[in-house]
Amino acid sequence: MTLNNHVIPFQLGNNSIRGNIVRLQTVVSEIVKRHQYPTNVESLFADTLTITACLGSRMKHNGVFTIQAKGTGDVHTLFSDITSDGFLRGYVGLNARFKSVESNLNSLMGSGHVSFTLDQGKYSKRYQGIVSLEKQNMSKITELYFNNSEQLETKFLTFNYYDINISNRKNLFSAGLIMLQKLPVKSSFDKESNEEIWQNSLNFLSTLGKEEFLSTNLKSEEILYRLFNELEITVYEEIIIRDQCRCSEEKIKFVVKNLSKRELKEIADKNGNVKVICEFCKTERIFPCQISN
Secondary structure, X not given: OOOOEEEEEEEEOOOOEEEEEEEEOHHHHHHHHHHOOXXXXXXXXXXXXXXXXXXXXXXXXXXXXXXXXXXXXXEEEEEEEEEOOOEEEEEEEEOOOOOOOOXXXXXXXXXXXXXXXXXXXXXXXXXXXXXXXXXXXXXXXXXXXXXHHOOOOEEEEEEEHHHOOXXXXXXXXXXXXXXXXXXXXXXXXXXXXXXXXXXXXXXXHOOOOHHHHHEOOOOHHHHHHHHHHHHOOEEOOOEXXXXXXXXXXXXXXXXXXXXXXXXXXXXXXXXXXEEEEOOOOOOEEEEEOOXXX
């Protein structure tokens, strides 16, 4: 049985198109809940986490995939990453006087850029692609990244329940998406057929409604077959996504230990303790420090 937090890869039209369906229930809801952001920011954050899970699930070796946006607006930072083990996390940086009621990316972040970074350590060279903040949401930004940086025509259709007024979210996934990518044709003879399959897949995808996609009464495989059964669909094994931070007491102890006396005095409380709160998981840790005069 399909679990509640997963990415499922699939192919259409005899490998003419590849795609992912991502449906995240507790992972996104728990990450979003612990941060307590304004509602308009929650929707942006949920979509970013979902896109990160989608793209990061492709890693073939141990590593980390990161999406990071930097802007001049009331939202100055938007960050999420995922490990090759499926551990997802993220946070949003807001200005102290945040009051925006806008929901689109341009209004919230102003001018800036989004970076897509894949780091698989010794197995491959670190890769980073950068796109300017010129679209109204993260799905359009990510499509632009693939079209420009990788020359792959790509479509993202994202859903989350944070941008709609729903009192009962019990039977809904909190967020998800379907991604389609048009693969390069093997020969000129396949070009026309490939384009026809691509247009048909986009038309079928456009019929998908938000309530249908987010409903926990439908399995992800059922949604895929409803949409694309006419296009020779092949569905692959699911990839499980988990809400798990990578912070640790040992790492933070090391950082605190290597601070200078002046730095420790600036951040220590009246009892000489240093309190550290993880930006991602909000775990609070207190370290006693011996600061001599």
